Amino acid sequence: MRPRHIPSILQFTKLIWQQVAASWNDTETAAVAVDGTVGNGHDTLFLAELVGEKGHVYGFDVQASGLANAQERLESASMAERVTLFHDGHEKVAERLPEETVVAGAMYNLGYLPGSDHAVITRAHTTIASLQALLPMLAANGVVTVHIYTGHEGGSAEGDEIQAWAATLSWKDFRVGRYDFPNKELNKEHLLVIEKL
Template identity: 45%
Template sequence: MGFLSVLSMAQRFVTERAVAGDTLVDATAGNGVDTLFLARLAGERGRVFAFDVQEAALANTRDRLDREPSPCRLAEVTLCQAGHETMAERVPRSLHGGVRAVMFNLGYLPGADPAVITRTETTLAALEAAVGLLAVGGALTAVLYPGHEGGGDEAKAVEEWFGRIPGERAQTVVYRFPQKPAAPYLVALEKR
């Protein structure tokens, strides 16, 4: 049967902590897979904010949402063409401390220029912003891709950031396949 993929495990962590009507964030919209997942989970009474610096990523995300057979059952989705490090400024202040989940899928946009990647400095700032947005009991997931140019350094820095979080602030976990050191892996936290 095998273990869940890192992407499926990230979704599982979020599903266990979020319900219809919640506010959720996709910090890296990419091709819209996580955005659609979050919009379905939050439902028509919920809200989703999706961030990406690339116009093509947001267009792909909008197309994926528009192809959904029952769009009326999706959460209201706000697409933000901005870096994920700006999420605290773009998510309304009234929602700070009430977001139930923030998902990151780091690296580059599949099918686009692989030189346009997430950067360690902005990713670490975005992680800090995300924790500030989360409700107690909320989840933050980050899928890391050490196998591409620059990905190993970013993955190491992000995993170290998760390791430095005080236990009274959050509980953290790493989900990885140790026989495949270059394969994507997941780090996640639950805010306390």
């Protein structure tokens, strides 16, 4: 296949994160990242590599099977020490993270875990509750990426609610960007990028 010049949503997400992480090198403080939807841990490992030796990643998922795969993946990559996994909903983020944690960035990859129980999906009310709890913990210039999938039942409604919520964030305090392919006919996806000013 010929290479394309427009990045896929996944590639665009990684570009954003690499750009965000490049700014961490300028500070003395160790970066803390949150993976709101650990699943099998691919993104958790990506974040663990980005935060570096001194940084830390806190990850959430409601499915134990995915978390076990994630733990194995992190151990194989010798990254387990810089990650804390919570078998809990991401809506508990404020209760679970140590008090006064400043979060440099958070990633949410919504929907269901491929190869797992497709009935276990993220839902608008808990996703929005998590985002709402997280934003006050976010550092200045901290970024949240939210990958929305609409191809499964409930996905489109969840996406609409999250986008409507994000549109209410004050322009004075946040920038909300969206990346997507308007002419994709099936299984539309959207990437929301929220930056705190």
